[in-house]
Amino acid sequence: MSRPTVHDVARVANVSLSTVDRVLNGRDGVRAATQERVRAAMKQLGYERDLMAANLSRKRIYKIRFVIPDGPNSFMRNLAAELETQARIALRDRTEISVSLVPPFDGRALGAELRRTRETEADGVVMVATESAEVRQAVSELRAAGIQVVTLISDLSASARGHFVGIDNVSAGRTAAGLLGRFCAGRPGRIAIVAGSMLVRDHVERRLGFEQVMHSEFPELKLLPPIESGDEAARVDRLLTDQLREHPDIIGIYSLGGGNRGLRDALDRAGADPRPMVVVHELTDQSRVALQDGMFDAVLQQDIRKEVTSALVIIRNLIEAMPIDAETGRIHTEIFLRDNLP
Amino acid sequence: MSRPTVHDVARVANVSLSTVDRVLNGRDGVRAATQERVRAAMKQLGYERDLMAANLSRKRIYKIRFVIPDGPNSFMRNLAAELETQARIALRDRTEISVSLVPPFDGRALGAELRRTRETEADGVVMVATESAEVRQAVSELRAAGIQVVTLISDLSASARGHFVGIDNVSAGRTAAGLLGRFCAGRPGRIAIVAGSMLVRDHVERRLGFEQVMHSEFPELKLLPPIESGDEAARVDRLLTDQLREHPDIIGIYSLGGGNRGLRDALDRAGADPRPMVVVHELTDQSRVALQDGMFDAVLQQDIRKEVTSALVIIRNLIEAMPIDAETGRIHTEIFLRDNLP
DNA sequence: CCATTTCTGATGTACGTTAGTCAGAAATGA
DNA sequence: TCATTTCTGACTAACGTACATCAGAAATGG
Numbered sequence: 001m002s003r004p005t006v007h008d009v010a011r012v013a014n015v016s017l018s019t020v021d022r023v024l025n026g027r028d029g030v031r032a033a034t035q036e037r038v039r040a041a042m043k044q045l046g047y048e049r050d051l052m053a054a055n056l057s058r059k060r061i062y063k064i065r066f067v068i069p070d071g072p073n074s075f076m077r078n079l080a081a082e083l084e085t086q087a088r089i090a091l092r093d094r095t096e097i098s099v100s101l102v103p104p105f106d107g108r109a110l111g112a113e114l115r116r117t118r119e120t121e122a123d124g125v126v127m128v129a130t131e132s133a134e135v136r137q138a139v140s141e142l143r144a145a146g147i148q149v150v151t152l153i154s155d156l157s158a159s160a161r162g163h164f165v166g167i168d169n170v171s172a173g174r175t176a177a178g179l180l181g182r183f184c185a186g187r188p189g190r191i192a193i194v195a196g197s198m199l200v201r202d203h204v205e206r207r208l209g210f211e212q213v214m215h216s217e218f219p220e221l222k223l224l225p226p227i228e229s230g231d232e233a234a235r236v237d238r239l240l241t242d243q244l245r246e247h248p249d250i251i252g253i254y255s256l257g258g259g260n261r262g263l264r265d266a267l268d269r270a271g272a273d274p275r276p277m278v279v280v281h282e283l284t285d286q287s288r289v290a291l292q293d294g295m296f297d298a299v300l301q302q303d304i305r306k307e308v309t310s311a312l313v314i315i316r317n318l319i320e321a322m323p324i325d326a327e328t329g330r331i332h333t334e335i336f337l338r339d340n341l342p
Numbered sequence: 343m344s345r346p347t348v349h350d351v352a353r354v355a356n357v358s359l360s361t362v363d364r365v366l367n368g369r370d371g372v373r374a375a376t377q378e379r380v381r382a383a384m385k386q387l388g389y390e391r392d393l394m395a396a397n398l399s400r401k402r403i404y405k406i407r408f409v410i411p412d413g414p415n416s417f418m419r420n421l422a423a424e425l426e427t428q429a430r431i432a433l434r435d436r437t438e439i440s441v442s443l444v445p446p447f448d449g450r451a452l453g454a455e456l457r458r459t460r461e462t463e464a465d466g467v468v469m470v471a472t473e474s475a476e477v478r479q480a481v482s483e484l485r486a487a488g489i490q491v492v493t494l495i496s497d498l499s500a501s502a503r504g505h506f507v508g509i510d511n512v513s514a515g516r517t518a519a520g521l522l523g524r525f526c527a528g529r530p531g532r533i534a535i536v537a538g539s540m541l542v543r544d545h546v547e548r549r550l551g552f553e554q555v556m557h558s559e560f561p562e563l564k565l566l567p568p569i570e571s572g573d574e575a576a577r578v579d580r581l582l583t584d585q586l587r588e589h590p591d592i593i594g595i596y597s598l599g600g601g602n603r604g605l606r607d608a609l610d611r612a613g614a615d616p617r618p619m620v621v622v623h624e625l626t627d628q629s630r631v632a633l634q635d636g637m638f639d640a641v642l643q644q645d646i647r648k649e650v651t652s653a654l655v656i657i658r659n660l661i662e663a664m665p666i667d668a669e670t671g672r673i674h675t676e677i678f679l680r681d682n683l684p
Numbered sequence: 685c686c687a688t689t690t691c692t693g694a695t696g697t698a699c700g701t702t703a704g705t706c707a708g709a710a711a712t713g714a
Numbered sequence: 715t716c717a718t719t720t721c722t723g724a725c726t727a728a729c730g731t732a733c734a735t736c737a738g739a740a741a742t743g744g
Contacts, residue, residue: 003403003433005700016723021702029721031711048433052394053700056729060702091345091390174681182619182639185527213681277524297524303674327647332684335677339516339555342674347730358693363732371691373741395730398699 004045013041024049055094062095062316065117067127068152069104073231073258075282075304076104076128079153082304090312097312098122107132114138117147124148124315126165129156131201148318152311153302154202162318165311165329167302169202172333173209173256176279179298179335180252181218183277188220189251192243192276196231196257206256206281221252229259236262237269244270255280260287264295283336291338299336307331346387355383366391393662397436404437404658407459409452409469410494412443415573415600416626417646418470421495424646432654439654440464447539447572449474456480459489466490466657468507471498472542478502490660494653495644496544504660507653507671509644511544514675515551515598518621521640521677522594523560525619530562531593534585534618538573538599548598548623563594571601578604579611586612597622602629606637625678633680641678649673 010020015038022030023038030038041047066083069076080099087097098120102109110127111134117125118141125142129135129151139149139161148162155164180191191214195203207226214223224243229236236259244250244266253276255263260280267275278296280287290296310328317324336342352362357380364372365380372380383389408425411418422441429439440462445451452469453476459467460483467484471477471493481491482502490504497506522533533556537545549568556565566585571577578601586592586608595618597605602622609617620638622629632638652670659666678684 003438007700018703018724019722022722025702027703031721034721048430050398050436050700052436053398053729054702056392056395056398056699056731057701057703059729094394171682175679178679178681183524183527185525187527209681327684330684332676333682334674335679335682337517337520337677339520339551340513340675340677342672349730360694360733361692364692367732369733373691376691392730395699396732398701398729399731399733401699401732 003050004047005050006047008045009038009041009047012045013038060094062093062124062319063120063122064090064095064097064312064315065120065122065125066097066099066152067102067110067113067117067125068099069128069130070101071104073104074284075258079128079304079308082308086305086308086312095312095316105130107135111135111138114142118142118145122147123319124150126150126152126311126315128152129154129161131156148315150311150315150318152307163314163324163329165307165314165331167331167333169205170209170212172281172300173206173211174213175209175333175335176206176254176256176281176298176300177210177213177218180254180277180279181214181221183279183297184218184221184252186220187251188222189249190222190224190247191252191254192224192240192247192250193226194236194240194253194255194257194259194263195226195228196259197228198226203257210254210256224250229257229262231258233259233262233265235259237265238262240266241269244272248272250276252277253279257281260284260290260296264290267295283341288341291336291341294338297337301334301336302331303334345392346389347392348389350387351380351383351389354387355380402436404435404466404661405462405464406432406437406439406654406657407462407464407467408439408441408494409444409455409459409467410441411446411470411472413446413573415446416628417600417624418446420626421470421646421650424650428647428650428654437654437658447472447541449477449541453477453480456484460484460487464489465661466492468492468494468653468657470495471503472496473498474541490657492653492657492660494649496542499543505656505666505671507649507656507673508544509673509675511547512551512554514623514642515548515553516555517551517675517677518548518596518598518623518640518642519552519555519560522596522619522621523556523563525621525639526560526563526594528562529593530564531591532564532566532589533594533596534566534582534589534592535568536578536582536595536597536599536601536605537568537570538601539570540568545599552596552598566592571599571604573600575601575604575607577601579607580604582608583611586614590614592618594619595621600624602626602632602638606632609637625683630683633678633683636680639679643676643678644673645676 006017006020010017019030020038023035068079083099090097100113102113107130110130115138142149151161151164153166198204214221227239279298280296281300283299283301287296287299291299314324314329348362352359361372362380365377410421425441432439442455444455449472452472457480484491485502493503493506495508540546556563569581621640622638623642625641625643629638629641633641656666656671
């Protein structure tokens with residue numbers, strides 16, 4: 001009553017072990033009719049290949065290369081840390097993870113690094129994409145060489161990548177608006193928007209989603225033009241302080257990028273009462289403390305661990321040419337309040 | 343450069359394969375000094391037993407039994423469906439999942455079913471707990487018989503269960519209060535609470551957390567005593583309709599259990615304007631539609647798939663007496679608004 | 685020091701799969 | 715129908731570990 005093996009399949013299909021193996025592993029030299037017989041037997045028996053035995057036999061080790069941005073961005077540093085811990089865990093699944101860092105927002109550097117990957121005999125590459133012709137070119141070459149590619153966090157448009165793992169940033173912006181709008185419940189007033197830069201795609205998308213919902217659902221709230229801070233705390237502080245002084249009727253703030261320490265400082269300085277409702281992105285030490293203080297009301301987040309493990313599952317399935325559950329790559333935008341902090 | 347095997351350990355420790363095996367599997371007949379040598383070699387090489395090969399050799403199949411509530415509750419039906427899909431996937435990991443259904447909120451029935459489990463030669467049991475003496479007794483017996491027990495979604499207090507997988511329900515209740523309180527922003531009024539049963543710990547804990555935050559942070563909102571519906575839509579409808587009629591000043595509703603179709607019906611019937619703000623648990627077809635209609639404002643959710651896979655990982659680790667990462671069992675409470683629906 | 689007990693090594697089989705070789709059967713074309 | 719090509723079967727050796735058996739070495743007790 002234990003699970004069926006290739007031997008059982010062979011017996012039922014009335015063929016030899018070799019033939020079953022050939023069908024199972026897509027080797028050629030099997031007549032269509034025979035293939036069908038084997039497949040029927042597998043279905044009839046409910047055969048599922050034993051991955052453990054299979055990998056053991058193949059002595060296969062999946063080599064996965066992560067290419068992510070270097071630099072001080074604390075979100076990316078968290079990602080790097082997570083990769084380090086996942087690397088140890090993945091070893092048990094016969095998966096070897098290596099990480100290489102490239103300058104951020106530099107398509108040329110990323111493309112060059114991707115090309116270098118071909119020499120490392122990796123089975124797959126997971127990368128945080130930067131839009132550029134070089135990158136798209138390099139990705140095509142990798143895939144042509146049989147190396148699978150998955151984009152993480154930031155996608156490549158119109159690319160031949162195998163899959164994307166990350167959140168939907170338009171929906172994240174809409175979510176922020178849904179929260180902030182309800183928090184400001186009926187009171188008229190202005191909403192300040194703090195962004196990093198309108199040159200990066202996820203920020204643009206978040207702003208887009210935010211404005212969509214604000215305009216349609218909360219028309220009594222007036223949006224101020226976004227502050228562009230370059231994700232630098234000092235600039236957030238300075239520019240936002242000015243804006244708060246200029247518009248005493250600011251009752252809500254949406255920060256869709258980094259530099260949230262500056263946001264806190266500006267709010268501290270302004271000391272409005274009641275203070276504006278605040279929704280920000282990315283759960284960091286800073287934003288966590290601010291949540292607990294009651295200075296921020298909600299933090300939107302993407303679960304880095306989930307993104308990494310999903311990327312691993314997906315790229316392994318790509319390598320094995322196994323079907324991919326579309327749900328796996330779709331990362332939800334998580335919402336944290338003071339009370340559901342992890 | 344590949345991972346070390348028992349052979350490497352034997353060579354480095356200068357002993358035979360047999361001796362390494364004896365140490366590795368805790369067989370006796372190895373002098374303490376020799377054992378030390380072997381262990382040192384393992385540590386030096388960073389040896390990790392290859393679980394795949396090990397299980398293959400043992401021809402071990404993990405038999406896991408899930409015991410979950412029967413009945414129309416759509417959350418539990420989702421769970422059952424998820425178990426079905428996970429069962430196919432788990433097969434590849436030499437894990438055989440069986441599911442048995444018991445009447446909901448019925449400690450005696452659950453206890454009896456758990457006792458029956460002992461005859462199924464299962465290695466572990468995962469169950470959605472109902473509080474009762476019979477259940478605690480049955481769990482102790484299972485564990486005494488060497489069968490691991492993990493509670494899922496709803497925990498057992500003071501029990502000998504091996505682990506709990508699920509959200510922190512107190513924190514979920516607090517989160518609901520944080521949202522509903524802010525949504526009701528300053529307006530005074532009453533809050534209705536709809537629960538399933540105070541016999542299951544998750545409902546008790548949610549209520550507790552909800553009331554904590556409501557009392558301390560939003561004292562202008564008065565809480566009505568909870569409606570106990572047994573998670574039946576018809577009863578929710580009837581009881582809530584009564585309550586809405588009796589208290590026209592209800593401006594918020596927290597539903598911490600099932601039967602949300604009844605909640606919708608009652609709200610439809612009452613037709614208040616402005617309608618009360620509504621926070622419910624569990625993303626189902628019903629609650630999803632209600633979110634999109636704007637009938638519900640927020641839905642708290644636990645990721646069923648994550649819970650099932652975490653439970654499987656944990657119970658396998660328990661069976662193998664491997665260390666358990668505390669983070670694995672901790673499931674976050676997710677928040678869904680209309681705009682971040684998956 | 686010998687007899688006994690306790691420890692260690694050598695060897696083999698098994699687990700389910702992959703992957704190869706080689707001989708022979710079956711289908712195909714001329 | 716024969717020569718060729720295309721399929722198929724029978725075997726075998728791995729992969730890393732578990733587990734059993736048996737012989738022989740080392741430590742122990744008297």
